[in-house]
Amino acid sequence: MGIVIAILIFGLIVTVHEFGHFICAKLSxxxxxxxSVGMGPKLLQKAKGETKYSLRLLPVGGYCAxxxxxSTNSDPRSFRNAKLWKRIIVxxxxxxxxxVLGFVMLIxxxxxxxxxxxxxxxxxxxxxxxxxxxxxxxxxxxxxxxxNDKIISVDGTRIYSTLDLNYVFDTCDPNVGHKVxxxxxxxxxxxxxxxxxxxxxxxxxxxxxxxYKNKNPLTVIKGSGDLFMSMTHIVGLSIKQMFSGQLxxxxxxxxxxxxxxxxxxxxxxxxxxxxxxQVIYMTAxxxxxxxxxxxxxxxxxxxxxxxxxxxxxxxxxxxxxEHEGYVHLAGMVLLFGVxxxxxxxDIVRLITGVKNG
Numbered sequence: 001m002g003i004v005i006a007i008l009i010f011g012l013i014v015t016v017h018e019f020g021h022f023i024c025a026k027l028s029x030x031x032x033x034x035x036s037v038g039m040g041p042k043l044l045q046k047a048k049g050e051t052k053y054s055l056r057l058l059p060v061g062g063y064c065a066x067x068x069x070x071s072t073n074s075d076p077r078s079f080r081n082a083k084l085w086k087r088i089i090v091x092x093x094x095x096x097x098x099x100v101l102g103f104v105m106l107i108x109x110x111x112x113x114x115x116x117x118x119x120x121x122x123x124x125x126x127x128x129x130x131x132x133x134x135x136x137x138x139x140x141x142x143x144x145x146x147x148n149d150k151i152i153s154v155d156g157t158r159i160y161s162t163l164d165l166n167y168v169f170d171t172c173d174p175n176v177g178h179k180v181x182x183x184x185x186x187x188x189x190x191x192x193x194x195x196x197x198x199x200x201x202x203x204x205x206x207x208x209x210x211x212y213k214n215k216n217p218l219t220v221i222k223g224s225g226d227l228f229m230s231m232t233h234i235v236g237l238s239i240k241q242m243f244s245g246q247l248x249x250x251x252x253x254x255x256x257x258x259x260x261x262x263x264x265x266x267x268x269x270x271x272x273x274x275x276x277x278q279v280i281y282m283t284a285x286x287x288x289x290x291x292x293x294x295x296x297x298x299x300x301x302x303x304x305x306x307x308x309x310x311x312x313x314x315x316x317x318x319x320x321x322e323h324e325g326y327v328h329l330a331g332m333v334l335l336f337g338v339x340x341x342x343x344x345x346d347i348v349r350l351i352t353g354v355k356n357g
Contacts, residue, residue, distance in 0.1 A: 005279060007060060011038065013098065013287045014061035017294070020097030021090055022064040028086040031067035031077040038062060066090075070328075072321050080321065088309050091302045098291030102231065105284035106224040112277055115212030116223035117162045120150045122211040125198045137200035138207035139174075144191040145208065149182040161223070162210060163230035169205045172196060231288045239292070299331025 015037050022035045031050055038056035045054045056062075068078025079087065110116055124138035124147070136142055151159045154168045155178050172178065177193035198207040213219045297307040305328070312318045 009279070009283050009286065011059035011061060013101065013283070013290055016097045016101045016287070017094040017290065018062045018064045020093035020095070021066075024090045024093040025064065025066055025079070028082060028090060029077060030079050030082050030086065030090065031075060032064060033067055034063075034065040036062050036065075070321065070325055080318070084309060084312060088306060091306050091309065092295070094302055095291035095294045098287045098294070099228075102284045102288040102291070103224060103228050105280050105287070106227045106231075107220060109277065109280050109284065110220050110223045110227065111215065112273070112280075113215070116215055116219045118150070118211050118213060118223075119152075119159050119161060119165060119226075120211045121145060121147055122209045123147060124208045125200060127200075137198050139195035139197040139199060140207050143177065143194045145180065145182070145194055146184065148211075149184050149189075152181040152183055152188065154178050154180050158233065160229040160233060161226040163227055164233065165210075167230075167234055169196060172205060174205045227284075228288070231285055232292060235285075235289045235292050239296070298335070299327045300329075300335055301331070304328060304331055 018035070022032060025032050033050070034052040034054060036054040036056055038054075038059050039061050040056050040058040043055045043057055045052055047053075066079045067073060067075050068080045071080075073080060075081065079090070082090075124136055124141040124145075126134055126136045126138065126141075128134050138145075151165070153159055154165075154172075157164065157168065159165060159168070174195065174197040177195055180191045180194045182189050182191065196205040196207055198204050213223075294301050295303040295306070297303045308319055308324050308327075
Protein backbone atom coordinates (compact mmCIF):
# COMPACT_ATOMS: atom_id res chain seq x y z
CA MET A 1 0.00 0.00 0.00
CA GLY A 2 2.86 2.37 0.88
CA ILE A 3 4.43 1.86 -2.55
CA VAL A 4 1.13 2.72 -4.27
CA ILE A 5 0.88 5.91 -2.19
CA ALA A 6 4.47 6.84 -3.09
CA ILE A 7 3.82 6.36 -6.81
CA LEU A 8 0.67 8.50 -6.59
CA ILE A 9 2.64 11.22 -4.79
CA PHE A 10 5.22 11.27 -7.59
CA GLY A 11 2.42 11.38 -10.15
CA LEU A 12 0.75 14.31 -8.40
CA ILE A 13 4.00 16.28 -8.07
CA VAL A 14 5.03 15.85 -11.72
CA THR A 15 1.49 16.49 -13.01
CA VAL A 16 1.25 19.71 -10.97
CA HIS A 17 4.67 20.75 -12.33
CA GLU A 18 3.63 20.16 -15.92
CA PHE A 19 0.28 21.86 -15.33
CA GLY A 20 2.22 24.99 -14.37
CA HIS A 21 3.93 24.97 -17.79
CA PHE A 22 0.61 24.16 -19.49
CA ILE A 23 -1.56 26.89 -17.96
CA CYS A 24 1.05 29.62 -18.42
CA ALA A 25 1.68 28.54 -22.02
CA LYS A 26 -2.05 28.73 -22.70
CA LEU A 27 -2.35 32.15 -21.06
CA SER A 28 0.69 33.36 -23.04
CA UNK A 29 -0.79 32.28 -26.38
CA UNK A 30 1.81 29.53 -26.94
CA UNK A 31 0.47 26.52 -28.83
CA UNK A 32 0.25 23.41 -26.62
CA UNK A 33 0.18 20.19 -28.64
CA UNK A 34 -0.53 17.77 -25.79
CA UNK A 35 -1.02 17.73 -22.03
CA SER A 36 -0.69 14.28 -20.54
CA VAL A 37 -1.41 12.93 -17.07
CA GLY A 38 0.67 9.80 -16.59
CA MET A 39 3.24 8.16 -18.82
CA GLY A 40 3.32 5.15 -21.14
CA PRO A 41 0.45 3.75 -23.23
CA LYS A 42 -2.61 5.93 -23.68
CA LEU A 43 -5.80 4.97 -21.85
CA LEU A 44 -7.86 7.95 -22.94
CA GLN A 45 -7.29 10.86 -25.28
CA LYS A 46 -9.51 13.77 -26.24
CA ALA A 47 -8.71 16.64 -28.56
CA LYS A 48 -10.05 20.05 -27.64
CA GLY A 49 -9.08 22.75 -30.09
CA GLU A 50 -5.39 22.46 -30.93
CA THR A 51 -4.50 20.49 -27.79
CA LYS A 52 -4.75 16.77 -27.08
CA TYR A 53 -5.48 15.77 -23.48
CA SER A 54 -4.25 12.30 -22.54
CA LEU A 55 -4.58 9.93 -19.61
CA ARG A 56 -1.82 7.32 -19.67
CA LEU A 57 -1.29 4.00 -17.94
CA LEU A 58 1.58 4.74 -15.56
CA PRO A 59 0.71 7.30 -12.83
CA VAL A 60 4.33 8.41 -12.40
CA GLY A 61 4.32 11.78 -14.09
CA GLY A 62 3.09 13.63 -17.14
CA TYR A 63 4.23 16.15 -19.70
CA CYS A 64 3.28 19.30 -21.57
CA ALA A 65 4.36 19.31 -25.22
CA UNK A 66 4.55 22.77 -26.79
CA UNK A 67 5.04 23.69 -30.43
CA UNK A 68 8.66 24.44 -31.33
CA UNK A 69 10.27 23.79 -27.93
CA UNK A 70 13.55 22.42 -29.28
CA SER A 71 13.75 23.63 -32.86
CA THR A 72 13.22 26.66 -35.05
CA ASN A 73 9.61 26.86 -36.15
CA SER A 74 7.77 29.18 -38.51
CA ASP A 75 4.58 29.02 -36.44
CA PRO A 76 4.23 32.47 -34.79
CA ARG A 77 2.69 30.77 -31.73
CA SER A 78 5.56 28.34 -31.20
CA PHE A 79 7.48 28.43 -27.92
CA ARG A 80 10.67 29.84 -29.45
CA ASN A 81 8.79 32.58 -31.25
CA ALA A 82 7.10 33.80 -28.07
CA LYS A 83 8.41 36.91 -26.35
CA LEU A 84 11.30 36.27 -24.01
CA TRP A 85 9.42 37.28 -20.85
CA LYS A 86 6.63 34.86 -21.71
CA ARG A 87 9.10 32.00 -22.15
CA ILE A 88 10.71 32.80 -18.80
CA ILE A 89 7.32 32.71 -17.06
CA VAL A 90 6.38 29.41 -18.73
CA UNK A 91 9.69 27.80 -17.75
CA UNK A 92 9.51 29.03 -14.15
CA UNK A 93 5.83 28.06 -13.78
CA UNK A 94 6.56 24.35 -13.31
CA UNK A 95 8.70 24.92 -10.22
CA UNK A 96 6.32 27.66 -9.12
CA UNK A 97 3.42 25.19 -9.03
CA UNK A 98 5.60 22.77 -7.05
CA UNK A 99 6.09 25.52 -4.46
CA VAL A 100 2.34 26.26 -4.42
CA LEU A 101 1.58 22.57 -3.87
CA GLY A 102 4.18 22.43 -1.08
CA PHE A 103 2.70 25.47 0.67
CA VAL A 104 -0.85 24.05 0.43
CA MET A 105 0.39 20.73 1.89
CA LEU A 106 2.03 22.59 4.77
CA ILE A 107 -1.16 24.54 5.50
CA UNK A 108 -2.99 21.20 5.78
CA UNK A 109 -0.15 19.83 7.92
CA UNK A 110 -0.18 22.73 10.38
CA UNK A 111 -3.99 22.61 10.52
CA UNK A 112 -3.72 18.99 11.72
CA UNK A 113 -1.49 19.97 14.66
CA UNK A 114 -2.83 20.72 18.15
CA UNK A 115 -1.09 24.10 18.04
CA UNK A 116 1.26 26.09 15.83
CA UNK A 117 4.90 25.59 16.92
CA UNK A 118 7.24 28.58 17.19
CA UNK A 119 10.97 28.97 17.81
CA UNK A 120 10.38 30.83 21.08
CA UNK A 121 11.62 29.06 24.21
CA UNK A 122 8.84 28.06 26.60
CA UNK A 123 10.57 26.15 29.39
CA UNK A 124 13.68 24.12 30.20
CA UNK A 125 14.27 20.62 31.54
CA UNK A 126 14.23 21.07 35.32
CA UNK A 127 12.86 19.78 38.64
CA UNK A 128 11.33 21.73 41.50
CA UNK A 129 11.90 20.38 45.02
CA UNK A 130 9.36 20.56 47.83
CA UNK A 131 11.16 23.59 49.27
CA UNK A 132 10.91 25.38 45.93
CA UNK A 133 14.53 24.86 44.92
CA UNK A 134 14.92 24.57 41.14
CA UNK A 135 17.47 22.25 39.56
CA UNK A 136 18.05 22.76 35.84
CA UNK A 137 19.13 19.83 33.70
CA UNK A 138 19.12 22.00 30.57
CA UNK A 139 22.63 23.07 29.66
CA UNK A 140 21.20 25.64 27.25
CA UNK A 141 19.74 27.48 30.26
CA UNK A 142 22.98 27.17 32.22
CA UNK A 143 24.93 28.62 29.27
CA UNK A 144 22.75 31.65 28.51
CA UNK A 145 19.42 30.77 26.86
CA UNK A 146 16.31 32.12 28.64
CA UNK A 147 12.55 31.67 28.59
CA ASN A 148 10.75 33.68 25.85
CA ASP A 149 13.96 33.93 23.78
CA LYS A 150 13.10 33.67 20.09
CA ILE A 151 15.92 31.72 18.43
CA ILE A 152 17.07 33.47 15.25
CA SER A 153 20.16 31.46 14.27
CA VAL A 154 22.54 28.75 15.50
CA ASP A 155 26.15 28.85 14.27
CA GLY A 156 25.09 31.09 11.41
CA THR A 157 22.27 28.76 10.32
CA ARG A 158 19.00 30.69 10.09
CA ILE A 159 16.22 29.20 12.21
CA TYR A 160 12.77 29.61 10.69
CA SER A 161 10.84 26.84 12.45
CA THR A 162 11.14 23.81 14.71
CA LEU A 163 12.18 21.87 11.60
CA ASP A 164 15.43 23.87 11.58
CA LEU A 165 15.83 23.27 15.31
CA ASN A 166 15.43 19.53 14.77
CA TYR A 167 18.04 19.72 12.00
CA VAL A 168 20.44 21.46 14.41
CA PHE A 169 19.76 18.93 17.17
CA ASP A 170 20.27 16.00 14.78
CA THR A 171 23.64 17.31 13.57
CA CYS A 172 25.12 19.07 16.60
CA ASP A 173 27.61 17.68 19.11
CA PRO A 174 26.19 18.07 22.66
CA ASN A 175 29.73 18.54 23.96
CA VAL A 176 30.46 21.56 21.75
CA GLY A 177 29.34 25.13 22.45
CA HIS A 178 27.37 27.01 19.80
CA LYS A 179 26.93 30.62 18.74
CA VAL A 180 23.25 31.47 19.10
CA UNK A 181 21.42 34.68 18.16
CA UNK A 182 18.09 35.29 19.91
CA UNK A 183 15.51 38.02 20.05
CA UNK A 184 15.09 38.99 23.72
CA UNK A 185 12.80 41.82 24.86
CA UNK A 186 12.70 43.16 21.30
CA UNK A 187 16.48 43.21 20.84
CA UNK A 188 18.89 40.84 19.12
CA UNK A 189 21.26 39.22 21.60
CA UNK A 190 24.34 37.17 20.68
CA UNK A 191 25.19 34.22 22.93
CA UNK A 192 28.50 32.35 22.73
CA UNK A 193 29.20 28.86 24.02
CA UNK A 194 25.61 27.63 24.29
CA UNK A 195 25.37 23.88 24.92
CA UNK A 196 22.28 21.90 23.97
CA UNK A 197 22.32 18.99 26.38
CA UNK A 198 19.91 17.46 28.89
CA UNK A 199 22.01 16.09 31.75
CA UNK A 200 19.11 14.18 33.34
CA UNK A 201 18.55 10.46 32.73
CA UNK A 202 19.46 9.38 29.21
CA UNK A 203 20.35 12.95 28.34
CA UNK A 204 20.14 14.05 24.73
CA UNK A 205 20.41 17.44 23.06
CA UNK A 206 16.75 18.48 23.33
CA UNK A 207 16.73 20.29 26.65
CA UNK A 208 13.94 22.85 26.24
CA UNK A 209 10.38 23.15 24.94
CA UNK A 210 8.96 25.79 22.60
CA UNK A 211 5.79 27.86 22.74
CA TYR A 212 2.81 26.68 20.69
CA LYS A 213 0.30 29.28 19.49
CA ASN A 214 -3.43 28.72 19.20
CA LYS A 215 -4.61 27.93 15.67
CA ASN A 216 -6.35 30.61 13.63
CA PRO A 217 -6.04 31.54 9.93
CA LEU A 218 -3.18 33.97 10.55
CA THR A 219 -1.09 31.71 12.80
CA VAL A 220 -1.62 28.71 10.51
CA ILE A 221 -0.49 30.64 7.42
CA LYS A 222 2.47 32.13 9.34
CA GLY A 223 3.47 28.70 10.68
CA SER A 224 3.13 27.16 7.20
CA GLY A 225 5.31 29.92 5.76
CA ASP A 226 7.97 29.27 8.41
CA LEU A 227 7.96 25.53 7.62
CA PHE A 228 8.16 26.33 3.90
CA MET A 229 11.23 28.49 4.49
CA SER A 230 12.78 25.73 6.60
CA MET A 231 12.23 23.09 3.93
CA THR A 232 13.69 25.27 1.17
CA HIS A 233 16.61 26.05 3.48
CA ILE A 234 17.31 22.38 4.29
CA VAL A 235 16.94 21.31 0.63
CA GLY A 236 19.37 24.08 -0.31
CA LEU A 237 21.87 22.87 2.30
CA SER A 238 21.58 19.31 0.96
CA ILE A 239 22.21 20.45 -2.62
CA LYS A 240 25.18 22.50 -1.44
CA GLN A 241 26.60 19.45 0.35
CA MET A 242 26.08 17.34 -2.76
CA PHE A 243 27.97 19.68 -5.07
CA SER A 244 30.69 20.49 -2.52
CA GLY A 245 31.47 16.82 -1.98
CA GLN A 246 30.36 16.83 1.68
CA LEU A 247 27.64 14.30 0.83
CA UNK A 248 29.08 10.79 0.56
CA UNK A 249 28.26 8.85 -2.59
CA UNK A 250 26.54 6.19 -0.45
CA UNK A 251 24.07 8.87 0.72
CA UNK A 252 22.86 9.68 -2.80
CA UNK A 253 19.30 8.42 -3.23
CA UNK A 254 16.94 8.24 -6.19
CA UNK A 255 13.25 7.51 -6.79
CA UNK A 256 13.49 3.93 -5.49
CA UNK A 257 14.94 5.18 -2.19
CA UNK A 258 12.29 7.90 -1.87
CA UNK A 259 9.51 5.39 -2.59
CA UNK A 260 10.99 3.07 0.03
CA UNK A 261 11.16 5.89 2.61
CA UNK A 262 7.53 6.91 1.98
CA UNK A 263 6.42 3.28 2.14
CA UNK A 264 8.22 2.71 5.46
CA UNK A 265 6.92 5.92 7.04
CA UNK A 266 3.29 5.10 6.18
CA UNK A 267 3.43 1.41 7.09
CA UNK A 268 5.11 2.14 10.46
CA UNK A 269 2.51 4.75 11.41
CA UNK A 270 0.40 3.92 14.45
CA UNK A 271 -2.87 5.32 13.08
CA UNK A 272 -4.51 6.51 9.90
CA UNK A 273 -4.09 10.18 10.94
CA UNK A 274 -0.41 9.60 11.70
CA UNK A 275 0.07 7.96 8.28
CA UNK A 276 -1.79 10.84 6.59
CA UNK A 277 0.41 13.33 8.44
CA GLN A 278 3.55 11.55 7.20
CA VAL A 279 2.26 11.42 3.60
CA ILE A 280 1.46 15.16 3.59
CA TYR A 281 4.86 15.97 5.13
CA MET A 282 6.74 13.86 2.57
CA THR A 283 4.69 15.31 -0.30
CA ALA A 284 5.54 18.86 0.79
CA UNK A 285 9.24 18.07 1.18
CA UNK A 286 9.53 16.24 -2.16
CA UNK A 287 7.62 18.81 -4.21
CA UNK A 288 9.71 21.67 -2.77
CA UNK A 289 12.83 19.61 -3.51
CA UNK A 290 11.68 19.03 -7.11
CA UNK A 291 10.91 22.73 -7.55
CA UNK A 292 14.31 23.88 -6.31
CA UNK A 293 16.26 21.21 -8.19
CA UNK A 294 14.46 22.03 -11.45
CA UNK A 295 15.56 25.66 -11.17
CA UNK A 296 19.24 24.79 -10.94
CA UNK A 297 21.14 26.03 -14.05
CA UNK A 298 21.80 22.47 -15.23
CA UNK A 299 21.31 21.68 -18.94
CA UNK A 300 18.21 19.60 -19.51
CA UNK A 301 16.32 21.10 -16.56
CA UNK A 302 14.05 24.14 -16.55
CA UNK A 303 16.86 26.06 -14.87
CA UNK A 304 19.17 25.21 -17.77
CA UNK A 305 16.60 26.52 -20.24
CA UNK A 306 16.14 29.65 -18.12
CA UNK A 307 19.91 30.16 -18.24
CA UNK A 308 19.76 30.29 -22.04
CA UNK A 309 16.89 32.79 -21.77
CA UNK A 310 19.07 35.04 -19.61
CA UNK A 311 21.96 34.63 -22.08
CA UNK A 312 19.57 35.75 -24.80
CA UNK A 313 18.56 38.71 -22.65
CA UNK A 314 22.21 39.80 -22.38
CA UNK A 315 23.20 39.01 -26.00
CA UNK A 316 19.99 40.49 -27.44
CA UNK A 317 19.69 37.41 -29.63
CA UNK A 318 18.97 33.72 -28.94
CA UNK A 319 21.51 30.90 -29.03
CA UNK A 320 21.03 28.71 -32.08
CA UNK A 321 18.47 25.98 -31.27
CA GLU A 322 20.78 23.18 -32.44
CA HIS A 323 23.62 24.41 -30.18
CA GLU A 324 21.30 24.72 -27.20
CA GLY A 325 19.91 21.29 -28.02
CA TYR A 326 23.38 19.71 -27.87
CA VAL A 327 23.97 21.24 -24.43
CA HIS A 328 20.63 20.02 -23.09
CA LEU A 329 21.25 16.56 -24.53
CA ALA A 330 24.60 16.37 -22.74
CA GLY A 331 22.91 17.51 -19.53
CA MET A 332 20.20 14.88 -19.85
CA VAL A 333 22.82 12.16 -20.39
CA LEU A 334 24.63 13.33 -17.24
CA LEU A 335 21.41 13.44 -15.22
CA PHE A 336 20.45 10.00 -16.52
CA GLY A 337 23.82 8.69 -15.36
CA VAL A 338 23.33 10.20 -11.88
CA UNK A 339 19.86 8.64 -11.76
CA UNK A 340 21.25 5.21 -12.61
CA UNK A 341 23.90 5.57 -9.89
CA UNK A 342 21.31 6.72 -7.32
CA UNK A 343 19.00 3.84 -8.25
CA UNK A 344 21.91 1.41 -7.89
CA UNK A 345 22.54 2.80 -4.38
CA ASP A 346 18.85 2.40 -3.53
CA ILE A 347 18.78 -1.22 -4.69
CA VAL A 348 21.96 -2.05 -2.75
CA ARG A 349 20.40 -0.55 0.40
CA LEU A 350 17.21 -2.56 -0.12
CA ILE A 351 19.18 -5.80 -0.53
CA THR A 352 21.57 -5.20 2.38
CA GLY A 353 18.98 -3.54 4.63
CA VAL A 354 21.26 -0.55 5.20
CA LYS A 355 19.46 2.80 5.61
CA ASN A 356 20.67 6.30 4.91
CA GLY A 357 22.53 7.88 7.80
